[in-house]
Amino acid sequence: MYIEQAYKGSSDSWKFILGVFVVFGAWQFFGGIPLIIALIMSGATGTLATGDMGSMSEALGSNTFLFLMLLTFAIGLACLLLYVTFVHKQSVRSLTTSRRKIDWNRILYSFGLWAFISLALLFLDIWLAPEDYAFNFNLVPFLILTVISIIFIPIQTSMEEYFMRGYMMQGLGILTKNRWFPLVFTSLLFGMLHILNPEVEKLGYGILVFYIGTGFFLGILTLMDEGLELALGFHAANNLTAALLVTADWTAFQTDSVYRDISDPVLGWDVLVPVLVIFPLLLWFFSKKYKWSNWKERLTGRVLTRDEFLSQENS
Known part of the structure; x- marks a missing residue:
């Protein structure tokens, strides 16, 4: 009963609606202030109007820009957890999982599994098409990148998971009293929030199929496993390996x-393979490992009322 964990705090509808605006505003506005100040001080104010991440990175240096960009997520996550704790009176544990305590083994297992698969797929691609990659290793900048990434990328991915698959999933489930709507809504929103990424400008809107598909995969993980742990581990591994291993x-x-990907990217079947092949296989694997059952009820079933949930908790 992951969605029903919201009943362990104050689950008034207006608090969820206000919370979305408060947290999103803190994430995007207050979180962006350090980056804006840095761009102004560097004389690169023109990049603010265009939103060109490449120009910002060039103006500030890639590591400085990455740090300031990830800092926005740290501020957003802090605001979210404070809002949940003091406004909803809900524990971080119940926002994270329906288990009696957060299962760190699940987080680490999911992280390790996807990091291994990501490494294998990357080096297979380098072996099959070495002309598409340039060796980009530079020790000192890479060590700085490693420190920034290890500390802040899990914070960045946790912010996205706690906000989308956590806070919004629970809030929408409580409001609509079903599971399918929060799954669909948060998955579509997760994809649409990536619409300003430079990948979309380069490859076209078809790439959103991958982001929306990833949103559905993470949402299904959360609802079937009754907690965020697997999604937290997967998302952190995905972004961490991307930051450290290959850029473009x-x-x-x-x-x-x-490595640097120097190929001319084309939107093709490789966008659909993760969504239609790899993610379903991972769901099947996790379902066997963690003995998931009753898929229809967990993904589309009814959310209990507060009285029903508390009655079950006390029985």
Whole structure:
């Protein structure tokens, strides 16, 4: 009963609606102030109007820009957890999972599994098409990148998971009293929030199929496993390996990574393979490992009322 964990705090509808605006505003406005100040001080104010991440990264240096960009998520996550704690009177544990305590083994297992798969797929692609990659390793910038990434990328991905699959999933479930609407809504919203990424400008709106599909995958993970742990681990591994291992001039993460993708990107079947093949296989694997059942009820079923939930909790 992951969605029903919201009943362990103050679950008034207006608090959820206000919370979305408060947290999103803090994330986007207050979180962006350090980046704006840095761009002004560097004389790169013109990049603010265009929103060109590549120009911002060039003006500030890739590591400085990455740090300031990730800092916005740290501020957003802090605001979210404070709002949940003091306004909803809800614990971080019940926002994270329906289990008696947060299952760190699940987080680490999901992280390790996807990091291994990501590494394998990357090096397979380098072996099959070495002309598409340039060795980009530079020790000092890479060490700085590693420190920034290890500390702040899990914070960035946790902010997205706690906000989308946590706070909004629980809030919409309580409001609509079903599970399918929060799954669909948060998955579509997760995809649409990536619409300003440079990948979309380079490849077209078709790339949103991948982002929306990823949103559905993470949402299904959360509802089937009754907690955020698997989604937290997967998302952190995905972004961390991307930041450290490979970068390109047309991606959101432009870093001093080990490799640079120098190919001319084309939107093709490789966008659909994760959504239609890899993610379903991962769901099947996790379902066997964690013995998931009753898929229809967990993904589309009714959310209990507060009285029903508390009655079950006390029985």
